[in-house]
Structure formats: C-alpha cells, structure tokens
Amino acid sequence: MPDFCGIELTHPVINASGTYDAIAARKVFGDQLLEDFPFSAFVSKTITPEPRAGNEPRRIWETPAGMLNSIGLPNKGLEGFLREDLPQLAELPVPLIVSVMATNREQFAHLVEAVGGRDEVAAIELNVSCPNVHSGLIVGEQPAETEALLEALRPLTGKPLIVKLTPNVADPASVAVAAEQGGADAVSLINTLKASAIDPVSREPALAAGHGGLSGPAVRPIALQQLRAVLAATELPVVGMGGISSGADAAEFLTAGAALVAVGTESFRDPRAGARIANELETGVYEAPLRL
Amino acid sequence: MTAPFGRRSCEVAANEVSGGYRIFSLLDREGPLPQPGQFYMLASERSWGEGGGRPFLPRAISVAEAAPAKEGVRLDFLVEGVGPGTDRLCELEPGEGVWVTGPLGNSFSTPRQVNPEAAGAILVGGGIGIAPMAIWRRRLVEQGIPLRVLLGFRNEAHSGGLTELFCAGGTLCPDVRLATEDGHAGHQGYVTDLLATMLAGDDAASAVVYSCGPPAMLEAVRALCAEAGAACELAMESPMACGFGACFGCAVPKPDGGYMRLCVDGPVVRGDAVAEVAHA
Numbered sequence: 001m002p003d004f005c006g007i008e009l010t011h012p013v014i015n016a017s018g019t020y021d022a023i024a025a026r027k028v029f030g031d032q033l034l035e036d037f038p039f040s041a042f043v044s045k046t047i048t049p050e051p052r053a054g055n056e057p058r059r060i061w062e063t064p065a066g067m068l069n070s071i072g073l074p075n076k077g078l079e080g081f082l083r084e085d086l087p088q089l090a091e092l093p094v095p096l097i098v099s100v101m102a103t104n105r106e107q108f109a110h111l112v113e114a115v116g117g118r119d120e121v122a123a124i125e126l127n128v129s130c131p132n133v134h135s136g137l138i139v140g141e142q143p144a145e146t147e148a149l150l151e152a153l154r155p156l157t158g159k160p161l162i163v164k165l166t167p168n169v170a171d172p173a174s175v176a177v178a179a180e181q182g183g184a185d186a187v188s189l190i191n192t193l194k195a196s197a198i199d200p201v202s203r204e205p206a207l208a209a210g211h212g213g214l215s216g217p218a219v220r221p222i223a224l225q226q227l228r229a230v231l232a233a234t235e236l237p238v239v240g241m242g243g244i245s246s247g248a249d250a251a252e253f254l255t256a257g258a259a260l261v262a263v264g265t266e267s268f269r270d271p272r273a274g275a276r277i278a279n280e281l282e283t284g285v286y287e288a289p290l291r292l
Numbered sequence: 293m294t295a296p297f298g299r300r301s302c303e304v305a306a307n308e309v310s311g312g313y314r315i316f317s318l319l320d321r322e323g324p325l326p327q328p329g330q331f332y333m334l335a336s337e338r339s340w341g342e343g344g345g346r347p348f349l350p351r352a353i354s355v356a357e358a359a360p361a362k363e364g365v366r367l368d369f370l371v372e373g374v375g376p377g378t379d380r381l382c383e384l385e386p387g388e389g390v391w392v393t394g395p396l397g398n399s400f401s402t403p404r405q406v407n408p409e410a411a412g413a414i415l416v417g418g419g420i421g422i423a424p425m426a427i428w429r430r431r432l433v434e435q436g437i438p439l440r441v442l443l444g445f446r447n448e449a450h451s452g453g454l455t456e457l458f459c460a461g462g463t464l465c466p467d468v469r470l471a472t473e474d475g476h477a478g479h480q481g482y483v484t485d486l487l488a489t490m491l492a493g494d495d496a497a498s499a500v501v502y503s504c505g506p507p508a509m510l511e512a513v514r515a516l517c518a519e520a521g522a523a524c525e526l527a528m529e530s531p532m533a534c535g536f537g538a539c540f541g542c543a544v545p546k547p548d549g550g551y552m553r554l555c556v557d558g559p560v561v562r563g564d565a566v567a568e569v570a571h572a
Contacts, residue, residue, distance in 0.1 A: 024537025024556050028396060030294030053550040057570075060531050060541030062377075064345025067533060071540045074551065216348060268534035269335065269350055271393060272298030 002040070004237060004260055005160035005185045007095050007122050009040035011278040012254060016241050016264030017043045017099040017125060017164065018071065023088050025271060034093055038274030042092050043262070044085070046099040046127045047115070049107045051077035061197050061206040066216025066243070067265060068195055070209035073101065078114055086120055095122035097162065103133045105152045116157030123160040126153070126184075129191050140166040140191075143178035150182025162239065165189040165230070167219075172226050173233035180234045188239035188262065189230060190223045216265040217243040224252055231257040245273070247280020254281070295536075296322050299350075299391045301337060304384045305366060313372045313420065313452025314382045315356070318390055321364035326355045327399030328428035329527050329560040332367070333535040336380050337389035347377035350391065352532045354504070354559070356423035356457060357430070367392075370423040370453040396535045397559045400428050403437060403500040406523045406562075411498040412438035414522075416487050416513055418505025419450050424527045425504055426457035429467075440490065441467050444483025444509065447474040484512040491520035500524065501563075507571035514563045524563035530554040545570070 002009045015038075022042055026033045054074030061068040076084060081098075089096050098121050100111040108126070115121055128140035128149065139145040146163065153161060163179040165172050167190035176187045192213025197206040205211070223242020230238055240258030244250050245266040253261045266273040300322055307316035326332075333350035341348045357368035373379040384390065403410035413432055417425035422443050432439050443458065445451040451472075458468050470478025471486050479486055483505075490496070497520065503513040504527035517524040530542035535555045543551035544558070545567040552558065552565075 018540075019538055021537045021540075024553070028295055028536040028556065029297040032294070032297035036297060054540065054543060057543045057545075057551075058531055059543055060533050060539060062346060062349050062533075065341060065348055066345075067349060069533075069539070069541065074540055074543075218345070265533075268539050269348075270299045270391070271534070271536055271538070275298075 002260060004041070005123060007041065007160070009095070009260070011040045011282065012260045013250065013274050013278040013281070014039045014041045014097070014239065014260055014262050015043050015267065015274060016262040017127065018045045019264035020267050021045065022092055023085060029271065034091070036272065036275055037093050038267070038272050039094060039263075040278070041095045041097055041122065042089065043097045043125060044089060044099050045075055046073050046101045047075050047078055047081045047111065048073060048101055049078050049111060051075065051080060056208045058206065058208050061212070063197060063214065063216070064218060066214055066218035068197055068207060068212040068214055069192065070207045070212035072209070078111060082114065082118070086118060090120040096120055097123045097125055099125040099127050099164070101127035101130050103130055105149060108149060108153060109156055112153045112156050116159045121159060123162060124157065125162040125164055125188060127164050129164070129166045138166070140164070140175060141169050143174045146175050147178040147182040150179055150184050154183030160185040162186045162188050164191055166191045167222065167226055168194045173229045176230040176234045176236065180236050184236060186237045186239065186259070187230060187234070188241065190219065190226050190242045193219055193222065215243065217245055219243045220249060224256060227253060227258055228256050244277065247277050250277050250281055293324050295394050295396060299333070299393045301389045302367070302392045304386050304388045304390060306386055307384045310370070310456055311452030311454060312449035313370055315368055315370055315453060315456055316381065316384050318367045318369070318392065319361060319364050320367050320392060323365060323392070323395065325360065325365055326358050326367070326395035328431050329399040329424050330355060330395040330397050331535070331559060332392055332394035332396065334369070334381060335391045336384060337391055339380060347380055349377070349533045350393065350535070351377040351381065352535055352555070353381070354424045354527065355395065356426045356453065358427060370420060370457070372420050372452065393535060397555055400502055400525055400560050402435070406500045406525065409498060410500050411495065412440075414487065414490060414499045414501045415439060415441045416483055416501060416503040416505070417441070418444040418483055418509040419446065421505030421509070421527070422453055422457065423504070425502065426453065428502060429458070439467055440469065441465070442469050442471065442483050442486045444471040444505070445473070447472065448476050482509070482512070484509060484516060487513060488516055491516055491522055497521045503527070507569050511569035511571055514566070514569055517563050525560050526563060526566065526569070527560050528554055528558055528566070528569070
C-alpha cells in the first residue's frame with residue numbers, strides 16, 4: 001500500500017494529467033469503469049482560471065513509438081470545473097488530484113485556494129509549463145520562478161502540492177530543488193518533450209500550432225534519466241512518467257526510486273492500461289525482463 | 293448501451309480483397325451489436341509498431357456490417373491501405389488477433405427522430421465512406437423506411453465494398469445509384485450531382501440526408517442540404533488517438549465557436565451542428 005504525501009493508495013499506478021477524461025470514459029464504458037478503475041489516484045486535466053477552447057486542429061500526429069500533441073488545455077475554467085466536473089470526479093473510487101495552471105501568481109493563488117478548499121480534493125498538481133505574464137519566462141524552466149511561485153502558494157493550502165516538471169531544460173534537477181526549497185511536497189516528471197513533424201503531403205508543420213509535445217515509449221529512456229537526476233538532487237517523493245506501457249516499464253521507474261508511476265499515452269491504446277500495468281507489477285510479470 | 297471497458301482481443305474471421313480495398317471480419321465474443329455509425333479502435337496484436345515504431349496508435353474504423361454469429365458478433369470493416377496502420381490491417385490473416393475497443397461514438401438517428409415529418413432517407417457515401425452507409429441502409433430497409441442510396445467513387449480501384457455491401461445476387465440493390473469520376477459506372481461526375489438533383493424536387497425538405505465520405509464531399513453535402521432546407525447527419529473523421537474522450541485530439545470546430553470531441557460528441561454530427569467541414 002503506497003503512502004504518497006500522506007495519501008494511502010492501493011497501488012503505485014496513477015494517470016498523467018490530461019490523458020484520461022474519467023467523466024467521458026464513464027459515459028463510454030459505463031460503471032464498469034468505476035468497478036475496475038485503472039488508477040490508484042485520478043489526476044484531472046489542467047484547470048485554468050477561465051474556460052479555454054483549446055488549440056485549432058490538427059492537434060495530434062503519430063510518430064515512431066509515440067505521438068505529438070498540441071491540445072492547448074481545453075477546460076471549463078475554475079468555475080465550470082467546480083460546478084460541473086468536481087461532483088462527478090468525486091464519485092470516482094480513488095483520491096482526486098487536481099492539476100491547475102495560471103499565468104500569474106495571483107491567479108495561481110486563487111486556483112490553489114479554491115481547489116484546495118474542497119474536501120473532494122486530496123492534492124494539487126501545479127502545471128508550471130506556462131509563461132509568467134509579468135516576466136515572460138516559462139515558470140518551470142526557471143528555478144527562481146519556480147521557487148518564488150511555491151513560496152507564494154505554500155501558505156495557502158495544507159493539501160500536498162506536486163510540481164509537474166518540464167523536461168525541456170538542461171537541468172531539471174535544479175528546478176526540482178527549487179520546488180523543494182519553495183515548499184513543494186512532491187514533483188512529477190516528465191511532461192512532454194518539445195517536438196515537431198512535417199506533414200509529408202502538405203509539406204507544412206503537421207500540427208496547426210507548429211510544434212507540440214512528444215510522448216509515448218520513444219521518450220521513456222529520457223524520462224528515466226531525468227527521474228534519476230531529480231532523485232539524486234532532492235528528498236521529495238517523485239511521480240515518474242514518460243512512455244510507461246507495461247509492468248516492466250513501470251518497474252524500471254520504481255526500481256530507480258520513483259514513489260509512484262503515471263501512465264499517459266498508453267491509455268489511448270488501451271483504456272484499461274493502468275489496471276493492466278498495476279496487475280503486471282503485482283504479479284511480477286515484469287520480473288523476467290527487468291535486469292538492472 | 294456502453295462498450296466493454298478496455299481493449300479486448302478478437303479473432304480475424306476473414307479478410308478479402310474488394311475493389312481496391314479490403315473487407316475484413318472479426319469475431320467479437322464480448323461486445324454488443326454496434327449501432328450504425330459507430331466505430332471501433334483497432335490494432336493488430338502482432339507487428340504493430342515493431343521495427344520502424346509505427347503504427348503506434350490504434351486506428352478508428354467505422355463498422356460496415358454487424359450480425360450475430362455463432363459465439364458472438366461478426367463485425368465487418370472496410371479498409372484501404374493508406375499508411376502504416378491501415379496497411380497492417382489490410383494484411384490481417386484469418387486466425388490472427390486484433391485489439392478492439394468499442395463500439396464507440398454515437399449513431400445515426402432515424403429520419404423521424406431528426407424530423408417528425410420526414411418521409412424517407414437519402415444516403416450519400418463516397419469512397420471508403422460507403423462503409424457506415426451499408427450498415428445504416430440495412431437497418432433502414434429492415435424498418436421499412438423509404439430510402440435512396442447515392443454512392444460515389446473516383447474509379448474502379450476505389451470502389452471496394454460495393455459488391456459485398458450494396459449488391460444482392462451480384463446485382464446492385466434497386467435503391468442504389470452510382471456516380472463515378474471516370475464514368476466507368478453510373479453518372480459521370482460527383483455523387484453530390486445526384487444529390488443536388490434529388491434535392492431540387494418539391495419534397496426535398498421531407499427527406500433526411502445521411503452522409504459519409506471525404507471532407508470535400510461532406511462539405512458539399514452539408515451546403516446542399518442547408519440550401520435545400522433538408523436536415524442532414526454527417527459521419528465525420530478526425531485524427532484520433534484514443535476514441536473515448538481521453539486525448540482531445542479529434543477536435544472539430546462548432547459553428548458558435550469552440551470545439552467538439554468527435555469521438556464522444558460524434559462521429560455522427562448534424563449538419564447544422566458543425567462549422568464548414570474543413571477540407572484541403
């Protein structure tokens with residue numbers, strides 16, 4: 001029974017933010033989803049202060065052993081989330097972690113206070129892969145910005161704060177250390193890797209936004225090394241993710257020291273992937289190939 | 293009715309060449325009978341993503357026909373090999389396993405559900421898009437609903453499925469009209485020429501139009517129906533990683549701004565619920 005920041009979980013497999021809409025999945029698969037829920041905690045899609053429509057299509061593109069996405073954080077905004085989605089997410093049989101993002105400290109503070117004040121929410125994940133409108137810098141790419149943000153948010157809630165680290169930096173460990181110094185309870189990594197593709201027919205960038213984020217098994221060795229670097233630099237519990245598709249993959253991250261693992265892109269290929277991976281971990285199906 | 297949770301393995305029962313396409317059948321021992329317009333996410337169990345690393349994601353394929361079979365449901369799919377995923381599906385051998393998630397998405401509404409005054413249905417299919425028209429046509433015929441089916445093809449090499457899905461005893465079903473761009477069969481020109489002629493009649497507004505095909509054809513159908521005051525339902529396609537609302541990849545613009553997710557809000561969309569169908 002993993003204990004993550006004081007939250008008891010039945011197994012170490014959760015979902016990556018933005019890769020599973022439990023409300024939509026329940027409509028598609030019915031209450032079987034709840035009976036056999038694939039994750040031991042559910043991480044919501046990122047919530048922003050105001051509603052967002054998301055990016056213009058085309059939004060996804062298949063790549064070798066992975067995919068690009070530039071979805072653009074479509075969501076109902078804080079008010080819509082609290083009113084429409086939170087009551088439905090509270091019906092899930094596992095603890096709820098809500099992912100939030102804003103472009104300045106005041107709005108981040110508002111999100112953390114509003115979400116952290118709800119009993120249905122077990123923890124908050126901070127999506128810091130966004131610019132600070134005042135400095136123009138991506139918060140999660142700057143240790144000083146990250147530390148200052150955490151210092152501002154830490155006093156506002158007693159709920160665990162998890163910082164989602166971006167892999168698009170030379171030294172992710174320095175950002176993790178900054179998060180720790182600012183008062184974070186945990187970090188999660190990796191977010192997607194900045195990447196692009198050219199559509200061979202149009203000879204234009206394949207995604208309407210020009211570039212996107214790469215996920216899937218293609219990124220797994222990079223994610224594992226970033227996890228190891230972060231673990232070597234901080235005492236924080238770490239949620240490891242990046243291309244995990246099997247119990248053997250999850251075992252790599254757990255063996256390296258991750259407290260939990262998260263599954264993202266593999267859920268697109270198999271809606272029940274989280275449960276399968278947790279089961280493979282438990283039954284040791286992974287043991288044969290795991291020779292570290 | 294909901295889909296079984298998770299992907300499941302189904303056995304390939306047959307895979308035959310048809311025109312320039314393939315028709316393959318799966319034996320689904322667990323799933324319900326799909327509704328016309330619904331789709332499945334499909335990936336072969338073997339040789340999916342090995343070597344070059346593609347295909348990686350499952351492919352969304354509309355069901356062309358479904359029937360109760362011994363020990364389950366037989367699902368027929370029409371595929372054209374146009375990339376690594378569909379190429380692999382075309383190569384499936386009987387007895388192989390296919391990962392299946394579904395049935396997914398919504399389905400066609402009956403003409404009376406769309407318009408209580410409706411007298412009948414006009415089905416317009418183009419190319420590979422004739423697949424969902426086949427299962428819908430069969431259902432409408434069973435219900436005794438008057439219908440006309442208009443099918444369009446570029447040429448004979450892109451007319452797969454016609455014989456298997458729209459002929460009886462080797463003869464084209466009497467309710468079906470053809471249009472071909474090269475003139476090898478039926479009207480020489482676009483299938484939308486046939487639709488325009490039909491909609492020019494006095495009772496155009498009493499028909500409900502159902503369509504699936506390439507985006508440019510769907511846009512032409514949408515515009516013709518809007519002009520004629522005929523309601524229409526379009527079975528659309530959009531790049532899709534998951535099929536169950538998780539990836540947010542299949543965004544389709546709504547007329548009043550914002551986007552729908554085609555996998556859970558479609559794939560069947562009312563003509564007036566979609567902005568212009570994007571096409572190159």
